[in-house]
Amino acid sequence: MKTASPTFDYQLTEDGLTIETLLQDKWEVGKKTVHQLRMAKSIYDPTGAPADWRAPLEIGTVLRFTFPDAASTYVPEDPGALEVLWEDQHLLVAKKPAGIATHPDHSDGTGTFMNRVMCYIQHEGGKYAEHVQRLDKGTGGLIVVAKHPIAKGLLDRMMERNEVTRTYRAEVEGRLSRMRGSLKYPIGRDRHHPTRRRVSPNGQLAITHFHILERLENSTVIEAKLDTGRTHQIRVHFSHIGHPIKGDTLYGGTETEDGHYRLTAVKVSFGHPITKELLTIE
Incomplete structure (x- = not known):
């Protein structure tokens, strides 16, 4: 095409x-x-x-x-049930299923969210799509995708300025005592593990705000918002306070029947970088 x-x-x-x-x-x-x-x-x-x-x-x-020279290199792959929740000529917001990566590790890689998005974009007649934020492979939910380089640059800067509000829902092990709170622990690499992160005094500033939605028998459902976007931030923070996310075995959670951990990006809110319209997509 x-x-x-x-x-x-x-x-x-x-x-x-x-x-x-x-x-x-x-x-x-x-x-x-x-x-x-x-x-x-x-x-x-x-x-x-x-x-x-x-x-x-x-x-x-x-x-x-x-933008005659702007083209993304993701291999287009059948989007299947790609769920696009919002779209205009500048950007789209789509839902990434849990269990697939946001993007491939190399240019000819497949099987990721961005491969599906690229197929969708090409079907519309386009050739540029770049994710603005990423979600861990095991985390499902909403990702913002820029459809041209100006939107990409503006959205990247908005992310740096914390002008994009990301809301997550998670089920954590045990019963949290506080109804709401903020976790402010710096996060760095775990030198004993290639992918794991840990709370470290030499790490980067990381702030997670949360409140309880529901207390279950052996777990707690919470909603969390990020002031920062460190790798594995919510997973590390709740593991650090003794309440790892259910199913997140990397950080001490008990395994779930489907093998996925219970963390989903459920809402994103921001001012449109071009039109300035206030957007909230759930």
Whole structure:
């Protein structure tokens, strides 16, 4: 199937903006990307001609952004039951099943969430898709995917600034005593294990907020939000306080019948990087 370069249209909501002001001041696009767009003459005015970057533009002017050299390398793989919960020309939010990785370890790898997304994108006629955050293989739930390089850059910066709220639901071993709280323990690598992390005084700052949803006989269902996004953060934090996630045998949880641990990314909230619309996807 022939695929098209990532493209989107944007209608100006302010009077007198130049393209340079829009990119650098309003969207805070990186200098490298701005330079590439300028050199490639990738922005067009309503007549279809390359736009004048210095000319002040009227409110309501529609600009077309193109990215002729932008393409993702994920091997497209039948998306099967890929569940896309929200989508526009800039990004999509889809559900990753537990038990598959977010992305392959090498360019020709398959069997991951992003292979399924790439098939979906190509079916729509696109060729660019990059995940904004990742979930552990055993964690299911929502992942935000950028559909062009500007969206990717803006969303990456929003993640760094903690402007994307991620909410998780987990079932942890035992009965938590506190109804709510915050876990503030730095996380670093476990030098005795290739993939495991641990609470370490020399680790990176990690903050997890939680509250109890339900107390079961031998476990507790909690909702958690992250101020930081360290590898295995929720898993490490609750293991550290003696309540590992049910099924998470790497961190001391008891094995479940299906082999998956009970952690799901259930909600994501953020201001749309382009339209500024407040989005909450559950």
